[in-house]
Amino acid sequence: MDLQFLGTSSGVPTKSRNVSATAVIEASGKHWYLVDCGEGTQHQLLRSSLSVRDLRAIFITHVHGDHCFGLPGLLASAAMGGRSEPLDLILPTALHAWVRLALSASDTHLPYPLRLLPVEQMAPWQSAQVQVSAVPLSHRVPSVGFVFTELNPEPRLDVQRLVAEGIPRGPLWGHLAKGLTVEHAGQRLEACDYLKASRPPRRVIVCGDNDNPGLLAEVARDVDVLVHEATYTQPIVERNGNSFGHSTAAAVAQFAETAGVRNLVLTHFSARYQADPKRSPCIDDVREEAQKYYCGHLTLARDLQRYRIGRDGYLLPVMA
Amino acid sequence: MDLQFLGTSSGVPTKSRNVSATAVIEASGKHWYLVDCGEGTQHQLLRSSLSVRDLRAIFITHVHGDHCFGLPGLLASAAMGGRSEPLDLILPTALHAWVRLALSASDTHLPYPLRLLPVEQMAPWQSAQVQVSAVPLSHRVPSVGFVFTELNPEPRLDVQRLVAEGIPRGPLWGHLAKGLTVEHAGQRLEACDYLKASRPPRRVIVCGDNDNPGLLAEVARDVDVLVHEATYTQPIVERNGNSFGHSTAAAVAQFAETAGVRNLVLTHFSARYQADPKRSPCIDDVREEAQKYYCGHLTLARDLQRYRIGRDGYLLPVMA
Numbered sequence: 001m002d003l004q005f006l007g008t009s010s011g012v013p014t015k016s017r018n019v020s021a022t023a024v025i026e027a028s029g030k031h032w033y034l035v036d037c038g039e040g041t042q043h044q045l046l047r048s049s050l051s052v053r054d055l056r057a058i059f060i061t062h063v064h065g066d067h068c069f070g071l072p073g074l075l076a077s078a079a080m081g082g083r084s085e086p087l088d089l090i091l092p093t094a095l096h097a098w099v100r101l102a103l104s105a106s107d108t109h110l111p112y113p114l115r116l117l118p119v120e121q122m123a124p125w126q127s128a129q130v131q132v133s134a135v136p137l138s139h140r141v142p143s144v145g146f147v148f149t150e151l152n153p154e155p156r157l158d159v160q161r162l163v164a165e166g167i168p169r170g171p172l173w174g175h176l177a178k179g180l181t182v183e184h185a186g187q188r189l190e191a192c193d194y195l196k197a198s199r200p201p202r203r204v205i206v207c208g209d210n211d212n213p214g215l216l217a218e219v220a221r222d223v224d225v226l227v228h229e230a231t232y233t234q235p236i237v238e239r240n241g242n243s244f245g246h247s248t249a250a251a252v253a254q255f256a257e258t259a260g261v262r263n264l265v266l267t268h269f270s271a272r273y274q275a276d277p278k279r280s281p282c283i284d285d286v287r288e289e290a291q292k293y294y295c296g297h298l299t300l301a302r303d304l305q306r307y308r309i310g311r312d313g314y315l316l317p318v319m320a
Numbered sequence: 321m322d323l324q325f326l327g328t329s330s331g332v333p334t335k336s337r338n339v340s341a342t343a344v345i346e347a348s349g350k351h352w353y354l355v356d357c358g359e360g361t362q363h364q365l366l367r368s369s370l371s372v373r374d375l376r377a378i379f380i381t382h383v384h385g386d387h388c389f390g391l392p393g394l395l396a397s398a399a400m401g402g403r404s405e406p407l408d409l410i411l412p413t414a415l416h417a418w419v420r421l422a423l424s425a426s427d428t429h430l431p432y433p434l435r436l437l438p439v440e441q442m443a444p445w446q447s448a449q450v451q452v453s454a455v456p457l458s459h460r461v462p463s464v465g466f467v468f469t470e471l472n473p474e475p476r477l478d479v480q481r482l483v484a485e486g487i488p489r490g491p492l493w494g495h496l497a498k499g500l501t502v503e504h505a506g507q508r509l510e511a512c513d514y515l516k517a518s519r520p521p522r523r524v525i526v527c528g529d530n531d532n533p534g535l536l537a538e539v540a541r542d543v544d545v546l547v548h549e550a551t552y553t554q555p556i557v558e559r560n561g562n563s564f565g566h567s568t569a570a571a572v573a574q575f576a577e578t579a580g581v582r583n584l585v586l587t588h589f590s591a592r593y594q595a596d597p598k599r600s601p602c603i604d605d606v607r608e609e610a611q612k613y614y615c616g617h618l619t620l621a622r623d624l625q626r627y628r629i630g631r632d633g634y635l636l637p638v639m640a
Contacts, residue, residue: 012397013363019393039393040360043333065426069393073339073359076385077332098418098425105418106385107461141427 001027001130001150001202002318003225004306006044007036008267010231010246011066016275017303018044019066020268022206022227024148025050025306026129033132034058035146035206041070042077047304052078053085056127059134060091060119061208062143068095072102079110086113090125090132092142093118119144126151135219137210140245145207145228147219153202155195162194202309209268211245213255220259225315227301228252229268233289236270236281249286253294263315264294267301321347321450321470321522322638323545324626326364327356328587330551330566331386336595337623338364339386340588342526342547344468345370345626346449353452354378355466355526361390362397367624372398373405376447379454380411380439381528382463388415392422399430406433410445410452412462413438439464446471455539457530460565465527465548467539473522475515482514522629529588531565533575540579545635547621548572549588553609556590556601569606573614583635584614587621 002025007018019038026032031054034041045052052074060068068091078087089099096116103110117125120142124133131151134144157177167173167184175182179191204225205216213228220226231246249266256264266286274282287300297314299307306318322345327338339358346352351374354361365372372394380388388411398407409419416436423430437445440462444453451471454464477497487493487504495502499511525539526547533548540546551566569586576584586606594602607620617634619627626638 012400013366015366018363039390040363043338043360043363046333046335063426065392065396065422065428068426069396069422070359072385073389076389080332094425098421101418101421102385102389105414106383106388108385 001025001148001204002029002306002308003204003206003227003265003315004048004050005267005301005303006034006041006048007038008269008301008303009066010229010268010270012271013038013040014271017269017271019070021070022267022301023048023050024130024204024206027150027153027202028129030054031056031127031129033130033148036061036067036208037070037074038066039069039073042074044304048306052081053083055087057088057090057125057132059125059132059146060089060095061137061145062139062141063092063094064141064209067208071095071099072106072108075099075103075110075114076106076108078112079108083112086115088115088117088125090117090119090122093120135205135216137208137215138212138245139209143208143210145205145210145216145219147223148202148204148206150201150203152192152195152197153200154198156198158194158196167194209246211243211247213247213252216255217259220256220261223261224309224313225263225265226256226259226261227265227267228256230266230286230290231268231270233273233281233285236272249289250293253290253292253298256296257294261296262313263297263299263309264290265299265301265307265315266290269300321345321468321524322349322626322628323524323526323547323585323635324368324370325587325621325623326354326361326368327358328589328621328623329386330549330588330590332591333358333360334591337589337591339390341390342587342621343368343370344450344524344526347470347473347522348449350374351376351447351449353450353468356381356387356528357390357394358386359389359393362394364624368626372401373403375407377408377410377445377452379445379452379466380409380415381457381465381526382459382461383412383414384461384529387528391415391419392426392428395419395423395430395434396426396428398432399428403432406435408435408437408445410437410439410442410454413440455525455536457528457535458532458565459529463528463530465525465530465536465539467543468522468524468526470521470523472512472515472517473520474518476518478514478516487514529566531563531567533567533572536575537579540576540581543581544629544633545583545585546576546579546581547585547587548576550586550606550610551588551590553593553601553605556592569609570613573610573612573618576616577614581616582633583617583619583629584610585619585621585627585635586610589620
């Protein structure tokens with residue numbers, strides 16, 4: 001699974017960071033999923049290799065505008081782009097009427113089926129490639145993280161079983177390898193029974209806003225990648241006397257270290273953190289604060305950067 | 321009055337053009353007005369010298385999403401930026417509930433008064449500097465153009481009147497010149513009675529989508545600048561057999577020529593028109609088609625470009 005960040009700023013866009021949106025891309029590289037959809041997400045897609053035609057589902061972590069105001073435009077542009085595939089949109093119930101009103105009031109007609117599902121009663125959602133479940137977080141409004149788990153990654157023929165059942169090597173094996181159902185000795189053989197994952201499934205968690213990383217203790221066990229907000233650094237929260245329901249880099253780093261998270265990605269940075277290291281506060285302050293508490297593989301998300309979990313299990317930038 | 325284009329693409333954003341939004345800036349250079357607010361308008365503002373704090377009012381021409389989906393984000397970011405000045409938002413009644421629901425569902429609280437006014441029953445709106453009225457156009461949904469007329473531009477003391485009324489030259493004149501009320505010979509003198517425009521007021525029309533430029537015949541008389549969509553060129557409409565309620569460059573140019581429009585600005589170009597003149601169709605096709613029919617001062621709007629009406633009455637780009 002790859003990750004591509006379409007927005008890494010908190011609350012408001014800046015010149016170099018848009019508001020929240022994260023693409024989770026199947027290992028096949030084709031279909032993908034979107035977590036949050038701040039205003040301008042469709043604009044960011046124009047600057048990526050992702051197409052809204054290949055988008056399988058959208059997941060919204062919470063109701064705040066910087067996480068969802070890009071929905072109407074994305075849905076309308078997908079329509080104008082001729083999308084016909086169904087699209088699932090999993091989001092807080094409080095936003096359902098707003099999305100529907102955006103489409104009806106603007107006279108927007110979608111040529112594809114759009115299914116709105118409530119995140120609050122979300123049963124694990126799944127496609128052929130991934131299962132997605134929600135984990136409750138703590139913020140000023142209800143917020144969740146989404147746990148992506150690969151299903152049957154890189155399936156290979158279960159040769160042991162085929163041989164044991166006396167299914168002859170040849171065209172039958174080839175058809176099963178392609179996922180087709182075959183007949184043999186008067187019996188129907190389903191491909192899924194003869195294909196098994198050739199590596200363990202990856203697990204990635206992409207969180208919404210959250211001031212209590214400890215809520216992830218259970219789901220973060222053995223996770224490959226944890227994507228979590230680090231809106232502030234400690235000195236800023238101390239000066240403001242308020243974290244507004246957000247986490248500091250320190251708090252997330254401490255949690256990730258304790259939980260043994262292999263790859264931690266921080267995102268959703270307050271617009272006050274400058275890119276220029278000569279200015280203060282700057283984004284390096286966030287990195288330095290996290291590194292004090294976390295010895296694992298740390299990444300500070302950058303807009304439009306795509307990352308891949310390598311064979312060694314570490315998340316690395318994919319060169320364009 | 322200056323004009324700055326924040327979005328000049330029709331329907332969907334492209335890499336070089338955002339969806340519709342046009343800033344009309346007072347001659348003083350401080351306060352400004354926004355016509356339409358497609359998604360990403362607030363992002364474009366980050367790349368301009370305009371501040372949402374100085375925005376006086378927003379006017380929306382029609383309900384289509386590429387003209388209004390940027391409203392929730394702009395309003396929320398103005399709140400986060402600490403705006404306290406009231407803001408008037410003049411828009412189709414069909415969008416009022418959607419704007420209100422965007423704010424309430426996303427738990428967005430505005431620290432400034434927001435007044436929603438229906439464009440359908442719009443009385444001329446005015447600030448100290450401009451009056452704005454609406455003119456009905458023709459599109460797939462109700463659409464209007466907004467006519468901006470300067471009020472009392474660059475006021476100077478009416479010396480003739482002051483002398484005739486025997487008001488002595490000196491501090492009294494100075495106070496009146498500053499717009500203050502003064503007392504003289506037991507009478508209150510209001511500055512507005514002793515200040516008069518030192519040049520004729522400018523008039524600028526910024527139109528929404530429209531397939532019948534002739535509807536502007538009356539208001540376009542003696543207008544300084546007409547900003548009108550030219551979504552297509554004639555060959556494209558002929559090939560498609562449908563203009564989708566839009567105008568061709570030819571139709572707008574013919575109208576502007578007949579009406580004697582001094583400055584015609586075309587905008588809202590279909591995303592198919594490429595910037596690269598070696599590709600077809602390209603934006604030069606739009607210019608060439610318009611020039612066949614219009615001999616006045618023609619401008620094809622470009623994103624983020626600011627234009628000014630010079631002393632000679634012609635609209636020219638302002639160098640950054």
